[in-house]
Amino acid sequence: MKFIGIVGTNADYSTNRILLQYMQKHFGAQHAIEICEINQLPLFNENIVTPTPDSVAQLAAKIDAADGVIIATPEYDHSIPAALKSAIEWLSCKVHPLTHKPVMIVGASYGPQGTSRAQQHLRQILDSPGVGAIVLPGNEFLLGHVKEAFDGDQQLKDAQTISFLEECFTHYLDFARVINHTYRKEAPKLAAKTTWNGVYDVIVIGFGAAGATAARFAADNGAKVLLTDAAPEGHEGGNVRYAGQVVATGSDYDKMLAYYKAMLGPIDLDSDLLQTYVHGMVNMRQYFRDYLDVEPVSYNDTYKNGSRGEVAKGLAPEYPEYEGADTFDLTTVHEGFFDAALWKNLRQHVVDRNQNIDVWLASPAQHLIQDPTTKAIIGVTIKRNGQSVNIQAKNGVVLACGGFETDKQAIQDYLGAPHLAPIGTLYNQGDGIKMAEEIGADMWHMKSYEGLGLLSGMTFATHPGERGKLILAPWPDLYTGSIFVVGDDGSRYFREDEANRHGRLYDHGTWRIPTAQDHPYLIFDQKQYDQFKAAKQLPDPDFFSRLIKADSLADLAAQMQLNPDVLQQTVTEFNSFAKNGVDYSQHRDAATMRAFAAGPYYAVKLESGMLNTQGGPRRNAKAEILNTKQQPIPHLYGAGELGGANANQYAGGSNLAECLIFGKIAGENAAKAKGETTVAPVTTTANVDLGGNDLSSEDSLAGISVGPNQYLGVSEAGIGGQVVVRVTYADDKIQAVEVVKQSESEDVGKAAVEQLPAKMVAANSYDVDAVSGASASSNAIKSAVKNALAKTVHA
Numbered sequence: 001m002k003f004i005g006i007v008g009t010n011a012d013y014s015t016n017r018i019l020l021q022y023m024q025k026h027f028g029a030q031h032a033i034e035i036c037e038i039n040q041l042p043l044f045n046e047n048i049v050t051p052t053p054d055s056v057a058q059l060a061a062k063i064d065a066a067d068g069v070i071i072a073t074p075e076y077d078h079s080i081p082a083a084l085k086s087a088i089e090w091l092s093c094k095v096h097p098l099t100h101k102p103v104m105i106v107g108a109s110y111g112p113q114g115t116s117r118a119q120q121h122l123r124q125i126l127d128s129p130g131v132g133a134i135v136l137p138g139n140e141f142l143l144g145h146v147k148e149a150f151d152g153d154q155q156l157k158d159a160q161t162i163s164f165l166e167e168c169f170t171h172y173l174d175f176a177r178v179i180n181h182t183y184r185k186e187a188p189k190l191a192a193k194t195t196w197n198g199v200y201d202v203i204v205i206g207f208g209a210a211g212a213t214a215a216r217f218a219a220d221n222g223a224k225v226l227l228t229d230a231a232p233e234g235h236e237g238g239n240v241r242y243a244g245q246v247v248a249t250g251s252d253y254d255k256m257l258a259y260y261k262a263m264l265g266p267i268d269l270d271s272d273l274l275q276t277y278v279h280g281m282v283n284m285r286q287y288f289r290d291y292l293d294v295e296p297v298s299y300n301d302t303y304k305n306g307s308r309g310e311v312a313k314g315l316a317p318e319y320p321e322y323e324g325a326d327t328f329d330l331t332t333v334h335e336g337f338f339d340a341a342l343w344k345n346l347r348q349h350v351v352d353r354n355q356n357i358d359v360w361l362a363s364p365a366q367h368l369i370q371d372p373t374t375k376a377i378i379g380v381t382i383k384r385n386g387q388s389v390n391i392q393a394k395n396g397v398v399l400a401c402g403g404f405e406t407d408k409q410a411i412q413d414y415l416g417a418p419h420l421a422p423i424g425t426l427y428n429q430g431d432g433i434k435m436a437e438e439i440g441a442d443m444w445h446m447k448s449y450e451g452l453g454l455l456s457g458m459t460f461a462t463h464p465g466e467r468g469k470l471i472l473a474p475w476p477d478l479y480t481g482s483i484f485v486v487g488d489d490g491s492r493y494f495r496e497d498e499a500n501r502h503g504r505l506y507d508h509g510t511w512r513i514p515t516a517q518d519h520p521y522l523i524f525d526q527k528q529y530d531q532f533k534a535a536k537q538l539p540d541p542d543f544f545s546r547l548i549k550a551d552s553l554a555d556l557a558a559q560m561q562l563n564p565d566v567l568q569q570t571v572t573e574f575n576s577f578a579k580n581g582v583d584y585s586q587h588r589d590a591a592t593m594r595a596f597a598a599g600p601y602y603a604v605k606l607e608s609g610m611l612n613t614q615g616g617p618r619r620n621a622k623a624e625i626l627n628t629k630q631q632p633i634p635h636l637y638g639a640g641e642l643g644g645a646n647a648n649q650y651a652g653g654s655n656l657a658e659c660l661i662f663g664k665i666a667g668e669n670a671a672k673a674k675g676e677t678t679v680a681p682v683t684t685t686a687n688v689d690l691g692g693n694d695l696s697s698e699d700s701l702a703g704i705s706v707g708p709n710q711y712l713g714v715s716e717a718g719i720g721g722q723v724v725v726r727v728t729y730a731d732d733k734i735q736a737v738e739v740v741k742q743s744e745s746e747d748v749g750k751a752a753v754e755q756l757p758a759k760m761v762a763a764n765s766y767d768v769d770a771v772s773g774a775s776a777s778s779n780a781i782k783s784a785v786k787n788a789l790a791k792t793v794h795a
Contacts, residue, residue, distance in 0.1 A: 001067040001176065002032045008073035008107075008122075010039035010083040015108045015146040016072035018154050023070065023106075026162075027169060033070065036062060044089035051234025051720075051743050052362070056090045058426060058465040061230075061406075063097035064364070064383075065429065068176040069133070070104045075118035085125070092130040094232060095362055096386030099132035100183035102176040104168070106141040108149070114142025132386060134183075136175050139168040183388075194369055194379065197389040198690055200226040200358075202670045203380050205365045205432065206401030207231070208238020208425075209656055210640025212346040213663025214398045214670065219356040221671035226391060227350065227357055228382055230364035230401070231427040233694060234720055234743030237343050238402050239424035239612050239641065240656060241719065242470075242745070245342040246299055246315075246330040247660065248653035249284040256282055259317070259324030263649040265510060272621040277645055280661030284331050287660060292333060292345050299330035299337075318501050318651045319511075330653045339776040340719045342656065347721070351695055360384060361694040368397065368435050368636070375627075376634035376674070377439065385689045396670030398637045399625065400663065403449075403613030403644075404430030411610075414446040417516035420610035421459045421468030423452060428612070432642040436617035439636075442628045445647045446615035449513070450655075451503020453609040454478060455485060456494045456514050460546055461605035468609050469748070469773075473539040477531055482594045483524035484574055485606065487517040490557060490566035492574070495586040502611065502650050511649055516608040521560050523567075523603050525596045541772055543604070551599045560603055571596050612655060616643030623666035635674055637666035704740050712740075713788025718780035720744050725757075725781065727788035734764050737785055742777075749777035756781045 005020040017035070024033040040055045052060075063069055073080050091098055105122055107115025119140060126133040141164065143149055149156060156162050202218040204211045207229035215227040229236050250256030257278045264274075280287070288296035300316050317328035333341050350357055366388060369379035379392040404410035405422040407430035412418065422428075433443070451457030452470060455478060459468030477483070479496035487493040494505055494514045504511035532538065540546075550556035553571060557564035577583040578593035617625045617638055624632035625643070639662040646654050701712060701724065709730040715723045720743025728736040737757035744753055752774040759768040766785040770778030 001173065002034070002065075003068045003070055004063050004066040005033045005035045005070045005072065006084075006087070007035060007037050008071055008084040009081045010037075011074075014074065015110075016074050016106075018150060019106060019108045019143060019146075020070065020072045022150070022154060022156060023165070023169070026165075031173070034062065034066075038083055038087040041083075041087050041090060044086040044093070046093075049093050052094050052232035053090075054235075054426070055465075057095065057232050057235065059087075060091060060095040060097040061427070061429065062465075063091070063101065066101075067180055068102040068104065068172070069098065070106065070172075071122065073105065073107045073115055073118050073122055075107065075109050075113065075115040078117045079121045080118045080125070084122075088125060088131060092128075092132075096130065096132065098126065099386040100179065101133050102136065102172070102179040103133045104136045104139070104172040106143070106165075106168075108143040108146040110145070110147055112144040114144035116140070116142050130386070134179050136168075136172050139171050141165055141168045194390050196379070196392045198226075199392040199394065200224050201393070201395045202226070202398065202667070203228065203391060203393040203396075204398040204400060204667070204670075205229075205380065205435075206238060206399070206640065206642070207236045207350075207359065207361070208400065208402060208640060209240035209343065209346055209659035210642075210663040210666075211238070211398070211400035212350050213660055214400055214637075214639055214667035215357050216346075216349045216353055217664045217667030218396075218398075218671040219353045219667075221668050223356070223395060223671035225357045226360065226393075228360040228363045228365060228380075229427075230362070230429070230431065231425065232362040235425070235427065236361055237340070237347070237425070237720075238428065240343045240346070240659065241340055242424045243343075243656060244337045244652065245332055245339060246337055246653040246656065247284055247332070247342070248281050248651055248657040249298075249329045249331040250278070250282045250327045251329065252324075252327040253278060253282045255324035255327035257324070259319075259322055259328055259651075262322035262324065263319060263651060265648045267648045269645060269647065270620060273619070273645060276621040276665075277658065277661060281657050284657060284660075288331060288333065291664075292349075294333045294345065297332045297335055299332060302335055315652050319649065328651065339717075340721075344716070344721060354693055354695065358693045359695045360691070364431060365401065365435060366431075368439050370439050371634075374634060375439075377636040385691055387689070389690060393635070395672060395674050396635045396637055398623075398639060398666045398670050399432045399436060399617065399642055400638065400640045400659075400666070401432040401642055402428035403616060403641050404428060404433060405610050405613060414615060415449060415516075415613075416447075417608065418518040419607070420449075420451075420516060421462045421466075421607040423459065423468050423470045423609050423611050426465065426467060428641075433616055436625065436643075439633065440627045441617035441633060441636075442626050442630065443615065443643075444618040445644060448614035448644075448647045450611040450614070450650050451500070451513055451609050452611045453500075453503075454606075455496055455500070456498075456505055457500045457503025457609050458520070458606045459609045460540065460542075461519075461607045467745070468607065469540065470609070471539045475539050477528070477535065478522065479588070480592045481524070481528045481531055482578075482596045483522065483528045484570075485520055485522050486562070486567065486570060487520055488562075490560075490562035490564075491570050492586055493517070493520075495583075495588050497588050497592045502652060503609065504649065513608075519561065520606045520608070521562075521603045522606055523556075523571075523601065525598075525602070526600055527594070527597055529602055537772065539773075546604045547602050548604070549600055549602050551601075553599070553601055556601045556603055560605075612641045614641060614644040614646050616641075619643055619662075621665075622669055623662045624669070635670075637670050639663040639666040709735070711788040711791045713784040713786065713791070715780045715783035715787060717776070717783050718742060718744055719749055719776050723777075723780040723784045725784040725788055727785055729789065729792045734761050734785075734789075737761060739781060744774075744777040744780075748774045752777035752781060760785055
């Protein structure tokens with residue numbers, strides 16, 4: 001079983017953290033305990049609860065996926081710490097992961113009480129409405145006099161204390177199994193036993209490019225649609241929100257078919273599906289005109305064949321040596337990319353149909369509901385407002401909830417990688433695969449995934465729950481000079497100067513993603529450091545803060561946990577290759593190699609990046625999901641990266657093309673009236689809180705106050721959609737700029753939100769330099785401030 005252990009304080013040093021670490025090691029052979037901190041959570045503020053902060057959403061997702069939660073609480077002022085109370089407030093406001101979750105409470109204190117009063121208060125809080133946790137009764141583990149309880153290795157010393165902790169934990173395991181069997185680990189429900197809480201014609205699971213497309217086309221074909229997504233408000237959009245916004249397009253059908261067959265190589269793909277896919281890409285420009293209401297822009301004409309050719313070099317086509325490559329192009333909705341423009345277009349088409357499409361956010365689907373006789377999928381169990389509800393789908397269900405980029409176990413099981421840094425959404429957690437497996441769907445392409453980024457498709461190392469920083473800007477200093485990359489044993493494992501093709505490097509006649517290492521490092525010497533320092537601006541402003549330094553290679557190896565002999569041998573070989581003009585190891589261009597000089601030496605930790613997975617339930621050309629006998633599962637459809645058609649090699653823009661093409665097919669087929677079910681007409685119950693359309697009031701500014709000399713400005717150009725600012729303007733000066741509404745990314749976009757207002761006040765102008773790496777968010781804020789300032793003229 002897998003548990004989350006929550007350290008109930010934000011203190012840097014805590015004996016309760018030590019207690020959890022002891023439990024993690026002591027019980028680790030049979031059960032996994034992941035320790036989570038609350039020191040990154042903001043203080044709860046009821047006036048600012050949307051969008052849910054990334055740190056809260058990530059903790060909630062981990063709790064939701066776990067079999068239970070263990071909370072180690074200190075006792076402050078006869079109660080629990082304020083930081084822990086604030087965390088529980090976050091976890092019971094807009095998200096409710098603790099509902100029906102089995103919880104064990106432990107605590108350690110310096111005095112004899114062992115946090116007894118704090119534990120009693122915590123039990124009452126966890127039992128309150130809105131929290132709804134189910135706490136293990138009795139079994140009160142109260143570790144008093146904790147200063148004397150642990151030895152120098154942080155192991156409990158007293159055998160009787162250890163025995164009692166083991167007894168409590170054994171009781172908790174039994175308790176968790178019972179609670180999970182009752183509330184959370186149900187088999188997929190059969191329709192004959194189902195009590196329905198609502199009914200729609202079509203349910204679409206996943207609000208990304210494929211889901212938005214399926215929902216709008218189902219609505220356009222007369223269906224009342226529920227579109228549900230696991231991400232909270234401000235984080236919906238799946239991977240398209242973060243993508244380049246480019247869509248694969250071709251001008252010649254036969255050439256495009258040959259090109260995609262060449263990329264598939266020896267991998268077989270259903271011919272009808274492939275032909276449908278290629279036909280859609282060849283007609284993509286007309287699709288943009290007919291359904292996205294824009295005049296399509298050719299990527300090649302605008303960038304590759306225009307004045308900015310370097311931008312598009314190597315992207316369209318990505319495999320120029322393959323037959324048919326000269327027909328390949330990319331299409332965008334305007335002249336721009338990596339700005340969420342396509343996503344915002346697709347989202348707006350959903351918003352425009354709010355009479356026929358209800359959107360539920362922070363509402364993950366849990367199970368598909370199957371007719372016991374016909375095996376048709378006739379509903380979905382969804383976690384909504386802290387409760388599991390059963391919603392009937394009269395005509396069809398579309399699975400479009402993405403892959404398993406943030407499911408570490410699935411990454412290890414299917415991809416054989418220790419871990420990968422997600423570059424896109426953090427809410428693709430493999431839910432669709434689990435639901436499809438429960439009802440007997442066949443799986444395909446489970447080993448296929450795409451990378452992107454530095455060198456071989458890498459990012460700088462991340463912490464669990466963080467997005468990897470995608471850097472695509474040219475950075476030759478990473479592979480030119482006395483510098484190379486090592487894997488887990490301290491030796492080189494790929495050619496550093498080769499441009500990756502969505503994470504793939506040349507490998508014996510084809511292109512493959514290099515084996516992901518657990519702790520790869522970029523290694524360089526002082527001369528290379530000086531080379532970095534001499535650059536006017538680095539693509540990563542935080543580069544120097546990431547470095548580790550040592551006077552010798554042996555000391556550097558020790559800091560990286562590498563074999564010093566292997567690292568020394570790697571440097572010796574590299575120096576020999578550089579001096580002799582031939583890289584016999586990785587065949588790097590010798591002109592990019594310079595021998596290492598004497599120390600000091602530097603290293604920066606890297607991580608293989610994960611753009612998206614392709615694996616999931618197998619589907620056909622009609623977007624029907626197939627069972628293990630290769631027969632369609634009635635009423636069940638799929639689109640997008642969950643069970644994507646791309647395998648082996650990949651061309652940029654292909655996934656978004658697939659989302660648009662098969663999203664349309666899935667939505668239209670799901671909307672068709674069906675008759676093959678043994679379920680009686682639905683009777684719904686009204687004793688649950690389903691809420692309304694979560695997008696229905698998003699454009700209202702009524703709740704934002706303005707005072708004297710204050711003006712609101714709005715821009716729709718943000719990565720996350722609408723950005724609203726409040727500008728104070730008096731005496732011909734910008735006195736203050738406040739960003740009062742935004743859903744920009746928590747990594748790069750956050751820097752623009754934090755830095756631009758002060759720059760604008762200092763310059764007394766909206767026209768200031770964009771924050772590096774956050775041009776889209778910067779431009780949205782500048783546009784909103786410009787909009788506010790325009791109102792001062794007429795005030």
